[in-house]
Structures are given as C-alpha cells and as structure tokens.
Amino acid sequence: MFFYLLLSAAAIIASLVLRRLLTRRFGEHNRQRRQLTPPEIAMLFGEQRAVVAALAELRAADAIDSAATPLRPLGPLDIADPFSRAVYDRMVARRVRDARRLTIEVRQPLAQLRDRLVARALLAGPGYRREVRSAAMPTAAVVALGLVRLAFGVINGNAVGWLMVVLAILTIVLLFQLRTGRRTYLGDQEARVQMRRALQLRRQRRSSPAHSGDAALAAAALGASALWMYDPGLAGASGISPSSDSSSTSGASCGSGSSSCSSSSSSCGSSSSCSSGSSCGGGGGCGG
Numbered sequence: 001m002f003f004y005l006l007l008s009a010a011a012i013i014a015s016l017v018l019r020r021l022l023t024r025r026f027g028e029h030n031r032q033r034r035q036l037t038p039p040e041i042a043m044l045f046g047e048q049r050a051v052v053a054a055l056a057e058l059r060a061a062d063a064i065d066s067a068a069t070p071l072r073p074l075g076p077l078d079i080a081d082p083f084s085r086a087v088y089d090r091m092v093a094r095r096v097r098d099a100r101r102l103t104i105e106v107r108q109p110l111a112q113l114r115d116r117l118v119a120r121a122l123l124a125g126p127g128y129r130r131e132v133r134s135a136a137m138p139t140a141a142v143v144a145l146g147l148v149r150l151a152f153g154v155i156n157g158n159a160v161g162w163l164m165v166v167l168a169i170l171t172i173v174l175l176f177q178l179r180t181g182r183r184t185y186l187g188d189q190e191a192r193v194q195m196r197r198a199l200q201l202r203r204q205r206r207s208s209p210a211h212s213g214d215a216a217l218a219a220a221a222l223g224a225s226a227l228w229m230y231d232p233g234l235a236g237a238s239g240i241s242p243s244s245d246s247s248s249t250s251g252a253s254c255g256s257g258s259s260s261c262s263s264s265s266s267s268c269g270s271s272s273s274c275s276s277g278s279s280c281g282g283g284g285g286c287g288g
Contacts, residue, residue, distance in 0.1 A: 001162060001163065004142075004145075004146065004149070004163070004166065005166065007142055007145075008142050008146075008166060008170055010138075011138040011139045011141065011142040012138075012139055012170075012173060014138040015135055015136050015137070015138045015139045015177055016177075018134070018135035018137075018138070019132065019135035019136070019177065021135075022131040022132075022134060022135050023128070023131060023132065023135070023184065023185045024185050026121055026127070026128055026131050026184055026185065026186070027120070027121020027122075027128075027184060027186050028121075028186075036190065036194070037057075037080070037081040037083075037084075038053040038054070038056065038057050038081070038084075038216040038217055038219070038220040039053045039054050039057070039081050039083040039084055039113060039220065040081070040083075040113065040116065040117060041053065041190075041191075041194045041217070041220035041221055042054075042219070042220035042221075043110075043113050043114060043117055043123070044117065044122060044123070044182075044183055044187055044190065044191045044194075045182075045191065045220075045221075045223070046182075047103055047110050048099060048100065048103045049219075049220065049223060049224075050083065050110065050113060050220075051087060051099050051102045051103050051106065052099055052219050052220075052223070052224055052227055052238075052240060053084075053216055053219045053220035054081070054083055054084040054087040054088075055068065055087065055099065055102075055219075055227075055234060055238055056215045056216040056218075056219040056220070056227055056230070056231070056234070057079060057081065057084045057216040058079070058084060058087070058088055059215065059216075059231060059234055060215060060216050061074075061078050061079055063078060063079070063088060064088070064091070064234075066231055066233030066234045066237065067097075067233065067234075067237045068091070068097035068234055068237040068238045069097070070088065070091055070092050074088055082109070082112075083106070083109050083110075083112075083113045086106055086109035087102060087106055087109070090102060090105045090106055097237055097238055097239075098238060098239040099238045099239055099240050100239060102238075117187070120186075121184050121186050121187075122183060122184060122186055122187035122190055123182060123183055123184065123187055124180045124181065124182060124183065124184055124187075128180065128184050129180050132177075132178065132179075132180050133178060135177070136174060136177040136178050139170065139173060139174045139177055140174055142170060143167065143170050143171060143174055146163060146166065146167045146170065147167065149163060150163055150164065150167060191221075194217070194220070194221040195221045195222065197217065197221065198214075198217050198218045198220070198221035198222050198226070199221075199222070201214045201217065201218065202214070202218055202222070202226065202229075214230070215227065215230035215231060218230060224240045224241060224242055224243070225242045225243065227240060228240070228242045
C-alpha cells in the first residue's frame with residue numbers, strides 16, 4: 001500500500017508537469033502576429049461579450065447611435081471584422097437591439113468567430129483537449145492499476161478499505177486533470193495583455209468621447225461595465241447589465257490554462273479594483 005501511495009504521488013506530479021509543458025507549447029508553431037479585432041478579443045471571454053464589443057465597434061464607426069439604432073449602411077472599408085458586420089446585418093434585418101437576443105441571432109457567426117480563435121490556438125479545441133488528456137495519462141494509469149489491485153483484493157478476501165479511499169481521491173484528481181478551460185495557455189496570455197492594454201487606455205483617456213475607438217477595446221477586454229462608462233446610452237439601449245459578464249473576465253487573471261481559473265469569480269474586469277490597476281495587469285491578486 002505504501003508503494004502504491006508513492007506511485008500515486010509520482011503520477012500526479014508527472015501529470016502536472018506534462019500538462020504544464022504540453023499546454024505551454026501548444027500552438028507556438030502556429031502563432032500569428034496579426035492584431036486581434038475587438039470581437040476576437042471579446043470572444044476569449046464569452047459569446048455575449050463578443051456581441052457587446054461588436055456594438056461598441058459599430059458605435060465607434062458611427063454606424064449606430066447611442067440608442068443602438070442603425071444610422072447608415074456599412075461601407076466596404078468601415079469595419080473589417082466580419083462578425084461586427086454580421087451583427088449589424090442582424091440589427092437591420094431583424095430590428096434587434098438587445099444584446100442577449102443578438103447573441104442568439106448570430107449563432108453561426110459566433111461559431112465562425114470561435115473557429116478562428118481555435119485555429120490560432122487561443123481557444124481550447126479538440127487538439128488542445130487531446131494534449132490535456134495525454135498529460136493525465138500517468139494518473140489514469142495509476143487509477144487503472146489500483147482497480148486491478150482492488151479486484152484481486154476482493155477476490156482473495158483481502159482488506160481493501162484504504163485502497164478504495166485512495167482510488168476515490170485519485171479519480172477526483174483525474175477528473176480535474178481532464179478538465180479544460182475556455183482558453184488555451186496562449187489565450188490566457190493574450191487575454192491578460194489585452195486587459196492591461198484596455199486598463200491603461202482607460203486610465204489615460206478617462207474623458208474620451210463615447211464614439212472613441214477605445215470603447216470597443218475596453219468593452220472587449222473589460223466587459224459591460226466599460227461600455228457603461230464610455231456610452232451608457234448604448235449600454236442601456238442594448239439591455240446590457242453592468243455586471244452581466246464580469247465573471248468571465250476572471251479567467252484572464254489566473255492565466256495558466258487551468259479550468260479552475262477560467263471558471264472562478266473575481267473582481268477583475270468590472271470592479272473598481274481593476275480600474276485602479278491593483279489586482280489586474282501584473283499586480284497582486286490578478287494578472288501576473
């Protein structure tokens with residue numbers, strides 16, 4: 001039993017090291033230098049965040065007003081991002097202004113946007129999940145060995161109580177190791193960079209006009225609360241709550257690609273702790 005405990009500890013450590021190595025190198029060969037658009041940045045945090053960023057980008061281009069009403073047709077050079085154009089087309093065709101309804105209306109463009117980020121190794125896709133499963137193989141092997149020992153112990157009438165306890169703990173550890181967050185390691189890095197950039201711009205240009213291009217970046221990286229600061233009229237007209245997607249920002253503050261980070265709640269993204277830069281962007285509790 002003592003040998004099995006040592007083997008279990010070694011397997012868990014090996015899986016953690018493998019996960020760190022495999023997830024950090026994933027996508028490095030396919031890394032692109034092209035700057036992400038606001039909807040692409042927002043998609044790192046969530047689908048509705050991407051719609052909010054598209055609305056902010058349309059407002060910055062004066063394609064819609066602060067009541068989320070389309071003002072003019074989009075020209076070929078107005079907005080390059082195809083997702084923002086898809087959101088505008090839905091607003092015109094369906095006369096929809098609410099961000100939640102728009103998120104439902106643009107399901108296919110959202111899937112295409114997600115595929116673009118998966119291809120850039122920023123969002124977790126099948127390839128990334130395979131790497132995570134591969135990293136968990138040492139723990140899985142020890143669990144399999146424990147099940148064999150448990151079966152033989154039961155057949156031979158040996159005491160297996162402690163072995164069952166250890167197997168239960170190992171199984172829970174294995175399930176956690178098999179989980180993946182929304183983003184890859186590269187995606188976490190990119191999210192942190194964009195949050196720092198948005199916070200810096202917000203501090204420098206706190207009095208920017210509502211149609212400033214900074215609003216699109218801020219809405220993408222920091223969420224709904226940033227749009228409320230830049231353009232409360234647009235935020236209210238599109239039915240966006242100041243805290244509607246603040247929880248999705250917390251994943252960027254943890255930053256190792258682990259699932260526990262991407263789902264945890266945090267003050268990053270919309271609270272006053274972020275606007276002061278103390279907990280996001282390289283400081284204490286978030287960022288680095």
